[in-house]
Amino acid sequence: KEYNVAILGATGAVGRRMIDQLAKSTIPVKSVKLLASSRSAGTVLKFRDQDLTVEETTPDSFDGIDLVLSSAGGSVSKKFLPEAVKRGAVCVDNTSAFRMEEDVPLVVPEVNPDALKNHHGIIANPNCSTIQMVMALEPIRRKFGLKQIIVSTYQAASGAGQAAINELKKEAQDYLDGKDMQADAKILPTKGDKKHYPLAFNLLPQIDVLEDSGYSHEEWKMIHETKKIMLGDINAKDIKVTATCVRVPVPIAHGESVYFTVEDESATAQDIMDAVANFPGDVLQDDIKHQIYPQPINAEGRRETFVGRIRPDYENKGAFNMWVVADNLLKGAAWNTVENAEYLVKMNLI
Ligand code: A2P
Incomplete structure (x- = not known):
């Protein structure tokens, strides 16, 4: 299986590293969509050797998406991730929005990978520290x-x-x-x-x-x-x-x-x-x-x-x-997020 991936907050310090970590990951990628606010819509960023244009995020941005990697702030995650889940995507969220919710696994893959099995569409990445x-x-x-x-x-x-x-x-x-x-x-x-x-x-x-x-x-x-x-x-x-x-x-x-x-x-x-x-x-x-x-x-x-x-x-x-x-931007954020997604793929959880 190959995955359609969206990166929410793609222009940020973490988002740019998510693009790079995804490019280097073992995840079979079919397509990548880069999402941010209207401020940076139109910006062109590279995924491997492809030029991709950043789009403004709307609920419909997640149509056809299998996997969302998000780091655009807690309020943006709260607004858009339920929309993405509704459309069938699995989200790994780097913000604090859902970390304390009981049905949301909080995962460092080397430490508690089995928690991933209990996800209901959203997996939280812990705080960097x-x-x-x-x-x-x-x-x-x-x-x-x-x-x-x-x-x-x-x-x-x-x-x-x-x-x-x-x-x-x-x-x-x-x-x-x-x-x-x-x-x-x-x-x-x-x-x-x-x-x-x-x-x-x-x-x-x-x-x-x-x-x-x-x-x-x-x-x-x-x-x-x-x-x-x-x-x-x-x-x-x-x-x-x-x-x-x-x-x-x-x-x-x-x-x-x-x-x-x-x-x-x-x-x-x-x-x-x-x-x-x-x-x-x-x-x-x-x-x-x-x-x-x-x-x-x-x-x-x-x-x-x-x-x-x-x-x-x-x-x-x-x-x-x-x-x-x-x-803190890699193991503390972008890499741990992509690594969680790699484990989800390996464990057949997407
Ligand atoms: P934008 O470039 O359009 O502002 P950082 O953590 O480095 O400050 O990055 C924050 C990231 O979150 C950026 O990619 C930023 O995009 C994105 N972002 C901020 N607000 C929104 C929003 N309302 N909708 C979508 N993305 C957002």
Whole structure:
């Protein structure tokens, strides 16, 4: 079987990478339709060596489509994906629109592929920072059991879209030119909030909106998505999770400092390293003698999750620290979406 594929949000930072990842995927593609808003209708983008013209999205855009890959924002997904499902398409959605719905699988294919079997037309891609954390922790959970996760993130500007990368670059230039960069800040920390702050030469401990609980919505996502992916229930208590999410002036690839405790206290740092090194999709970069550890500039453009600085907490048994880096636009978004679609095809679920 060959598939008619639509990419919703094709002109965005993630959408453009979805086109590229689809071109490199094992999915037998019959046709590709590129969808965005009226703003970029008419733009020509390449899929393999074909020139494709971007179209404005309407419900009828999904007539005859088998597979939708979407990353055009939560409200756009809420509006159009039910229309696509009505017309017989299966959708892999990179937004947060449907992630917490009970009948929507939330899937990192290396971690919980069987959840795909329960789909009703929509599969959700987890948040970028959740994906790389569960990629690093799943091999450890399988071998030694997980009790608690305490994570601090160092998240790249591109998580807030292409416009946030442009904003960061302009601020950096203005700073170097001795100009005031406060006026440049229009998007970060998050479009949906009243105040905006520069990210260049700065750190912003706010990703997405701040909630009454005291946590940002990004932190909330990391906690509840991790539980849904690993335990099948957004409120499961078997693994305790807490998070601090920080935006850093890096264009692409998120870093995470992850502190975790395991059930099997006989596990050594070497055991943890072996488990990570043998997990598909993970690359162990941990050689302190040669100063080898994951860095965003090396992870950019790669599909894998990079893990290093694995070391015990010498004051607490069964507790460890590690450092995790992945390209937030690829494993955190476009690649995980296309990879989910590859699994759907392989598992005969489209
Ligand atoms: P457009 O280029 O027409 O604005 P990013 O995450 O990099 O900001 O990209 C967002 C993506 O979502 C872009 O492809 C953008 O298209 C698309 N998009 C935004 N609003 C809509 C909409 N109402 N309908 C369809 N696509 C949209």
